[in-house]
Amino acid sequence: MKCFNLFTLSYLFLSFSLLTNFVAPTLLFQGFNWESWNKQGGLYNFLQKSVDDLARAGITHVWLPPPSHSVSPQGYLPGRLYDLDASRYGNKVQLTTLIATFHSRGIRTVADIVINHRTADFKDSRGIYCIFEGGTPDTRLDWGPWAICKNDKPYADATSTHMDTGDDYAAAPDIDHLHPTVQYELTQWMLWLKNEVGFDGWRFDFVKGYAPYITKMYMDRTRPCFAVGELWDSVVNVNGAPIYNQDAHRNELARWVQAAGGGVVSAFDFTTKGILHAAVLGEWWRMKDTYGRPSGLIGIMPKNAVTFIDNHDSGSTQKLWSFPSDKVMLGYAYILTHPGTPTIFYDHFFEWGLKEEIIRLSSVRTRNGICEASVVNIMTAEADLYLAMIDVRVLVKLGSRYDVRNAIPSNFRIAAYGTDYCIWEKQS
Template sequence: MKRLFSLLTSMVVSLTMMAQGWPAQYEGVMLQGFYWDSYTDTNWEKLASQADELSQFFELIWVPNSAYANSTSNNMGYHPVYWFNHRSAFGTEAQLRNMISIFNQKGLGVIEDVVINHRASVNSNWLNFPKETYNGIEYQLTAADICNNDEAKDNGYNPTGAADTGEGWGGARDLDHTGENVQKNVNAYLDFLLHDLGYKGFRYDFVKGYAAKYVGQYNKTAQPEFSVGECWDGNKTVVTNWINGTKQDGVIQSAAFDFPLKYYINDAFSQGKWSRLNDGCLANDNNYKRYAVTFVDNHDTGRFGECPLYANVEAANAFILTMPGTPCVWLSHWKAYKTTIKKLILTRKAAGINNQSAILTKSASTNGYVLNVEGSKGKLLLLLGEATADTNGYKLALEGTNFKLYATENVDLSALEDIHEETFVAPSFCTVADGEVCAFFEAPTSWTTVKCWAWDANNNYTGGAWPGTTCTKVGANNGKKVWKWTYSGSLTTLPKYIIFNNANGQQTADLNFKNGGYYDEAGSLQGVVTDIRTINTIHIQPLSSTAIYTLSGQKVGGTPHRGMYIVNGKKYVVR
């Protein structure tokens, strides 16, 4: 009897610990595995094929909403129609299940993008929702489950639910979470995600659309290992009030994205306002850093017209990967700075930094910032900008543009030695002639034309009349059209800045110009296109009598692996 009581007690404690929003002392790092319109680049099969690599660095991967939204092409899924049918623009349900299974086997938990603030109808009838079956029980929403102040009431419909408990959303019908039937449907949906599909946790979309207590209730019932809410607000109090609002029986039920810190990161890394990193956010508050999911950008903020960080992106990722909280790396940054981010993650893990690690020093000056954090295995010292500090007792782990990261001497950094620089390989249709001044841009799918505006302090390189020179479409990559701008004037200098726009009010921010630069739709510089020739290893075999060297000048013996090499004085890429 005593053993049975102990077992039951253990089970209750275990369940209670799981239901506390986000694990304590958590050392994991999350990847946001998509960007807006990344259907080709991040379909389920392509993500699954990267499981071996991703699982070496990340414990969690957040994927887009997989529920069927009445279309399997060019649809991000944020207006779901079905909850128990999971075919989408990213793949079939079978492909989804296979991806989740592979990730779970590799120890990489999948976080679903849960959209329960609103629901779309199956056709032009705004209140026509599908009947679905799960575990032998039928589920369906009706007009009685839609908030009575939803836009439907002004368009010939009669929603009869209670008033909305949060902000409205005009794109789909706002659900009445006070109602028993909505709660029944949501609880079944979340159970399906966890116990049928195999997700490990939830990213709740647009949580300002309904009262926080409902996320708490749903999580207490579903018991996800991980839960994070998109409380998009730069005011820390708003975010902490939401976190506290999820409490059930006095226990917090969900973490939140640290949006206040995101805005401070923009100010610090793009404008040099380093003191902003000391302002109030979740990650530097001992009461809330456990529930802080930090990020530099995501699929929303990183889009054109939103609030992406364009400057010092690498250094900003170094910052969140040194701070407490659970860092969430955006896929676009992972692709652009993969080598550096891999080393940053390994350094964080080597020092034992977790979401509740102690910040020993956070000091801002006019020219930089010093951050000192203590992990379970050592300390990390991050110098940003031109900041300096006493590094006695520390060793340099890695450095990049505007950052240096040190670890105490006892920290084992040997894993970093296995990380080698990855070469950017542009699409084959991107070419640069000798002496050509140009740039490439992977445009949003909605853009039908692309203009370029390039300038420096003294000159304009695109005609001097906005919106600038028309770019040329040169091909498509990952489902995105790629456009090229080439300078055709007589100036012998290079532009300092560049903007891409659609001649219809949408544009990137002011980007630093890099000749031959390949920019994604968020304005991130993915790499530089050169006149380097691309060849396969089988084409090198006949050159066995010719010396092959690495970029550092070391002679290569045998068949070279993937990377960049010097052959007969020219650069070659081996894929």
Template sequence: MKKIYFTLIALLASINMFAQGWPANYSGVMLQGFSWDSYDYSQWTVLEKQADDMKGFIDLVWLPQSGKCIETTQVMGYKPYYYFNQNSSFGTEAELRSLIAKFKANGIGAIADVVVNHRNTDGWFTFPAETYNGVTYQMLPTDICKNDDGGSTEKQAKKDGVSLSNNDDEGTDFGGCRDIDHKSENVQKIIKAYLKFLKEDIGYTGFRYDMVKGFIGTHVADYNDATGVEFSVGEYWDGNQSIINWINKTNKKSAAFDFQFRYNVRDAIGIKDNKIVSPPNWSKLKSDYNLMHDPTYRQYAITFVENHDMQYRSKNEPLDPLKRDTLAANAYMLAMPGTPCVFQPHWRAYKQEIKSMIEA
């Protein structure tokens, strides 16, 4: 009898190790806890003071990339350099740990912004050596995709007598950083250690994977299995069918942002090319061309109406903001299937209204 009991325990433990992708029938609300250059509003100490106010309304907060970058100025973190040094433009590692602990005490999970498609270097080829729990981790030039930066990296490597990976990039190239080869055993070992560190040591509840068009979704499944993470969402910025294909590549072990939902909302509001082009036409919301309308994939739909890549930044970077009907857009999102992700500027501007929507 004891043998059967311990076998059952081992089996349940092994099952728990594997990623779920996104919980079935999840009814929580996520907040994107930052916008572009929101250093004042998104400092760890500032967000921690808001935890009590979020309690009962916000279940997950997606935080900006929290690792230290090579730059000495304020940066958003999308050119990551260090993995195990969590002192960033948003605060110290101690402040981050305090924030996550405060969130947990209020029933709120923190989602890490995981940027592993590419990585910054000192010079062209040098990655930092980082020691964690007595093990030193360092990516090598041979971990850089052969065709990185449209071939510029290979030209420089030949000039410097440096060897790159024999593998080309599996997806979209990211200029200005080294695109790393996820087929490399060294890369896989380092990323798995990094993600375990984020989840088991720092205390993150889940991961938001940046720019997953740059590498195959099977790697996300592998990384999630290695950490047993429950919440995972990928930024696959593309059309609906391409996003579905990516979710399938992860063996449904990750959710994805529902970009088509966002575009349906924008079009219904009457926005095109950053201009108001027509009166609102809410009938356009009837479209079933999005993840959240699909019974098979709505579990994996993270809906949003605006984010840091679409907001208005400046006259030189107008991007693709909503411009109007922000409350209507959020009301529709919060009433629909999927997991809604509220944008921080909307939360700040319309907190009481959004709280009422969440209650409803």
């Protein structure tokens, strides 16, 4: 009888969705990790075989790795930007085929845009690598040292004109985004990725490397359907633990969002990640700020916050800021039931054996229409218990405290559960 009821509810929800032109809440999937360049048979081919599972999880956008030729196999030291056949993830035909398959399932694709820096193919008369090749028979993106920020030594020379507008990136020449030729040719390359290759959106890498108004310019000129920037700063810590009030940290993210696109672009919610690291270890009081809102960027700018547990930098084999490994599902129980745009990481979905548990949570999100702007009512935030109502439809319990029966309305039923978490749905 229970199986019949679940099937009936799913069928009714699908019918309602079709009749009302329901748009699924945005759910991002990071489709790679730090070692995916070495995937047997190629990453693009692997993802091609995994589209059904991603569609079943309710994924609406897949973030793919940098697609161009790169000195590093991961793609983050790009050189010949138009050369998609030199990527270690696969070739251009495999990429465009994968994107077309995603599109056939209603899933959009997000390109990793690495434009703060670029590696050169040739040396100049000084013996410095600063002569760039674009990857085409013509002169597109064929630059010299004039395209490098004036203060980026030893790469720049007398032809360089503008100072860097952001942080230095030591591993490769910092590109001068104030130069009109750089602006025009990078814009044309991004439009080529969009119109010919098929990408729908952008993930801007290392946005600390150039001023936010530069991001806004590329946003205005390319108009992606979705865009998110990586503004990575650690949360404020004292004696090895995050302080309670992280307003300064999340306000920096919010200021970048406003300057980089007037609210059109989003930012990865590093604030939520940093606070959640400590909360899952028995400090759930951290997840409610002094105004009763969620403590991260989702508490002040949820429509522009992209939440995540780990990515190719923080987790994977780099482990630069890994989430507590035995608490990962607690993290997903939080981000998949709360506002903002959640990100599911490749490792957790494909390699950790958590796929079905993640899908149960993502299904609750989709079924109840939890979205970027969903309303959170935090009922309890104590050391061992976090209890919140989302959109008056979903009740979320996180933490080791077990008995919360008196707080559960009689018309709510369990929809998903796991170690130290339980999710209830309101019954129609």
